[in-house]
Amino acid sequence: MYDTEFLDIPALRSVRGSVRLPGSKSISNRVLLLAALCEGRTVVHDLLDSDDTRVMLDALRALGCGVQVDGSRATIDGLGNRPRQPQAELFLGNAGTAMRPLTAALAVLGGDYQLRGIPRMHERPIGDLVDALRALGCTIDYLGTPGYPPLRIGQPAVRLDQPIGVRGDVSSQFLTALLLALPLAASQPGRRDVVIEVVGELISRPYVEITLQLLARFGVQVQREGWSRFTIPQGSRYRSPGDIHVEADASSASYFIAAGAISEPGRGPNGLKIEGVGEQSIQGDIRFVDAARAMGAEIDSGPNWLQVRRGAWPLKAIDLDCNHIPDAAMTLAAMALYADGPSTLRNIASWRVKETDRIAAMATELRKLGAQVEEGTDFIRVTPPDSTTGWRAASLHTYDDHRMAMCGSLAAFNPARLPVRIQDPRCVGKTFPDYFETLFAIAEPSTPVPVLCVDGPTASGKGTLAAAVAHRLGYHYLDSGALYRLTGLAARQAQLEPEPVNEAEIAALARQLPVQFRADRVWLAGEEVTEQIRSEAAGMDASRVSALPSVREALLNLQHSFARLPGLVADGRDMGTQIFPFAPLKVFLTADAAQRADRRHKQLISKGISANIDSLRADLAARDARDSSRSVAPLQPAQDALLLDNSQLSVEESVDRVLGWWQARQPF
Numbered sequence: 001m002y003d004t005e006f007l008d009i010p011a012l013r014s015v016r017g018s019v020r021l022p023g024s025k026s027i028s029n030r031v032l033l034l035a036a037l038c039e040g041r042t043v044v045h046d047l048l049d050s051d052d053t054r055v056m057l058d059a060l061r062a063l064g065c066g067v068q069v070d071g072s073r074a075t076i077d078g079l080g081n082r083p084r085q086p087q088a089e090l091f092l093g094n095a096g097t098a099m100r101p102l103t104a105a106l107a108v109l110g111g112d113y114q115l116r117g118i119p120r121m122h123e124r125p126i127g128d129l130v131d132a133l134r135a136l137g138c139t140i141d142y143l144g145t146p147g148y149p150p151l152r153i154g155q156p157a158v159r160l161d162q163p164i165g166v167r168g169d170v171s172s173q174f175l176t177a178l179l180l181a182l183p184l185a186a187s188q189p190g191r192r193d194v195v196i197e198v199v200g201e202l203i204s205r206p207y208v209e210i211t212l213q214l215l216a217r218f219g220v221q222v223q224r225e226g227w228s229r230f231t232i233p234q235g236s237r238y239r240s241p242g243d244i245h246v247e248a249d250a251s252s253a254s255y256f257i258a259a260g261a262i263s264e265p266g267r268g269p270n271g272l273k274i275e276g277v278g279e280q281s282i283q284g285d286i287r288f289v290d291a292a293r294a295m296g297a298e299i300d301s302g303p304n305w306l307q308v309r310r311g312a313w314p315l316k317a318i319d320l321d322c323n324h325i326p327d328a329a330m331t332l333a334a335m336a337l338y339a340d341g342p343s344t345l346r347n348i349a350s351w352r353v354k355e356t357d358r359i360a361a362m363a364t365e366l367r368k369l370g371a372q373v374e375e376g377t378d379f380i381r382v383t384p385p386d387s388t389t390g391w392r393a394a395s396l397h398t399y400d401d402h403r404m405a406m407c408g409s410l411a412a413f414n415p416a417r418l419p420v421r422i423q424d425p426r427c428v429g430k431t432f433p434d435y436f437e438t439l440f441a442i443a444e445p446s447t448p449v450p451v452l453c454v455d456g457p458t459a460s461g462k463g464t465l466a467a468a469v470a471h472r473l474g475y476h477y478l479d480s481g482a483l484y485r486l487t488g489l490a491a492r493q494a495q496l497e498p499e500p501v502n503e504a505e506i507a508a509l510a511r512q513l514p515v516q517f518r519a520d521r522v523w524l525a526g527e528e529v530t531e532q533i534r535s536e537a538a539g540m541d542a543s544r545v546s547a548l549p550s551v552r553e554a555l556l557n558l559q560h561s562f563a564r565l566p567g568l569v570a571d572g573r574d575m576g577t578q579i580f581p582f583a584p585l586k587v588f589l590t591a592d593a594a595q596r597a598d599r600r601h602k603q604l605i606s607k608g609i610s611a612n613i614d615s616l617r618a619d620l621a622a623r624d625a626r627d628s629s630r631s632v633a634p635l636q637p638a639q640d641a642l643l644l645d646n647s648q649l650s651v652e653e654s655v656d657r658v659l660g661w662w663q664a665r666q667p668f
Ligand SMILES: O=C(O)C1=C[C@@H](OP(=O)(O)O)[C@@H](O)[C@H](O)C1
Pocket: 025, 026, 027, 096, 097, 170, 171, 172, 173, 176, 203, 204, 207, 208, 326, 327, 350
């Protein structure tokens, strides 16, 4: 997951290959709650791991459930035959699928519970649900603004003699919450059927369908008359299915369906395969497939998979009632940027009370990209930018809304080949923490991946600077010096002295170097060698192998392969001059020799390695002389490099300076 301040996505051309998507949020959180309300054990497979499911799992733990999570499998021991904590304070983030159903379940069970969330959750309505529960005899107090969380729940005196009315026109989650909670009341001896009547038009109906399907999996068959009357038969009681699988998230699939539909046709005919969800999904958002087809996408489907490719181009504008796909409809607004005319998405008033006011947010951000947007209380109309002159590079605000971020990424496929900046990319953690990584793994850029080079002499602090800059930008990091150190180590392990006589053999090793960089750790052939390659001896070997021309050439391809989406910060001695000569920013870092010797001395001492400052200074001078006078790729600044003398700068100051230069080159 990217937890950077922003993420710059280079212009993208296409997606290809296959993606496997994480589990459905709506199914995951329903199944977790249902498992918690059962007797005995339920094993949930392919559970989503995200902010929304984490708050649900934490809440269930706090209530006394047995919860064990092992990768994507969760084992839940339900409260049916375990003592429930009578008192708890639950933090539910911004998860509507946790706040609304837990409110209902705990209000029916009774106790002393406080339910809170992030500030936005305290602006998301819950009054219709609270009214319904109060009419049923539940005790619920508002701890802040009436009609909104936070809430305090007390002991109920449940009366089931009359149908329970609930409004359905603000959120379907209120009805879902009652449907999940009331089997607890229906199971009491002597109780009668529980009847729920929806007042007003029910929105987002397919989500209620998911609820009914999952209730059935847990042994409760609800009878429904149209979308207005639901009966939970007397004596209904939860029974764990034992094992249950979660489908991949159909709303998450919408971003990849859209990417497939707007992707330039590649060399192969097959487009993008999406695994984990198919057209038979129980999730209503799968009907996004129909809308995408109406816009021109070609989509095939089989059991638990979809295959998408571009069909009509430009896409065909649509005018659609989107009430049945409230979440995936946002993706249509992004697809509308590529349509042949204005597209109108109707009946989406609920967008205004979700993670943010999504109609207003979408209108503001699409306008930044060059679209004309009209908004009304319950619709949005998007007129795409002119495909040749209308697009603008934009820095998109995401309003702590995962879907704004994921939709925004689709703007990177613009024909003007402009990058797009996504602010606060971390917000995708609500439902799809690795969204951007997943996208980058299958996307092809339409312009070269941006590379930022940091070259400089030994102990100038370039590794620290480059790694910090990479971290701030969310870019990959190449420590090219480590490649030479690794080659030196590989040579030693193969009993080869790093000498010209062994050049061909060492070059062969370098070509196949089984190296992996993960965070700030380095592996060679599966063995972690982070510390080993940092020794002074390994540094000397590195300098010696790096003077061998065929070794340098062998490592060239390897180094190029590090330039992957979304970008690369490469540190070394010849990044800007030899390896990435077209890099848009090259920094040549210097510091006076005394400073560098002093830093290296402190570094070694802090690792418990004894060192003599005078001999360090002499070694540095010898290496500088050798590096700058070697015939192949001597250590020199590229002509277009910016010089940075960091003798008097802190690491943060150097990082800010480089980021300032980088930012000055961006179009945002
Ligand atoms: O029940 C559910 O799982 C959901 C219902 C929908 O909300 P509304 O019913 O408020 O539209 C949807 O937007 C939300 O992401 C998940």
